[in-house]
Amino acid sequence: MTNIPTSNKRAIPDAFNQYRQATFERTVCLTDQAIANLEAAGKTITLAEVCQATRELDTQGRGLRPTSILRNPKAAELFHQHSPAYQMRQQRAQQAKRKHPKATVNSKVRAIYRGLRASDLIQLVEDLKAQIADLKQQQEKLRSEREEVGRLRDEALQQNTRLLATLTVKAQVPSRNGNHE
Numbered sequence: 242m243t244n245i246p247t248s249n250k251r252a253i254p255d256a257f258n259q260y261r262q263a264t265f266e267r268t269v270c271l272t273d274q275a276i277a278n279l280e281a282a283g284k285t286i287t288l289a290e291v292c293q294a295t296r297e298l299d300t301q302g303r304g305l306r307p308t309s310i311l312r313n314p315k316a317a318e319l320f321h322q323h324s325p326a327y328q329m330r331q332q333r334a335q336q337a338k339r340k341h342p343k344a345t346v347n348s349k350v351r352a353i354y355r356g357l358r359a360s361d362l363i364q365l366v367e368d369l370k371a372q373i374a375d376l377k378q379q380q381e382k383l384r385s386e387r388e389e390v391g392r393l394r395d396e397a398l399q400q401n402t403r404l405l406a407t408l409t410v411k412a413q414v415p416s417r418n419g420n421h422e
Contacts, residue, residue: 271304279294
């Protein structure tokens with residue numbers, strides 16, 4: 242293994258970074274020019290069309306491959322902004338997510354119901370419906386009892402307030418003997 246002087250250790254990464262930056266900028270520039278040319282020609286922006294247009298624009302004649310465009314974040318963003326097919330796919334994907342939410346059932350619950358026949362599951366559902374109806378009746382009964390208890394509490398508070406007021410008034414009125422009761 243050869244020893245690289247300290248000054249060369251820094252030169253290699255800098256040169257590599259400059260090369261990568263130049264490649265990055267070349268990809269963005271060619272993608273942008275290709276999209277502009279395709280839009281000016283009235284063509285649909287597809288990845289294949291953009292790649293073909295970059296070959297025509299590139300002074301080296303190489304152009305860009307689809308993976309080069311999609312791996313470069315800025316070039317991919319440009320392509321996604323101008324590609325009607327990509328935008329349509331994204332909209333369909335969003336609609337599909339909203340229409341069919343994925344049910345999440347853990348493995349323990351899944352294991353409990355595995356192997357049951359449809360008739361067994363239907364019976365379970367019917368039993369659960371009956372339980373729900375019973376629970377709703379109990380809830381309504383408890384709600385009415387709670388309201389009755391609240392009404393009785395309010396009456397007791399009013400009665401206590403009246404009694405306290407009566408006692409307070411009697412305590413403030415002096416008796417005939419001059420003694421307070």
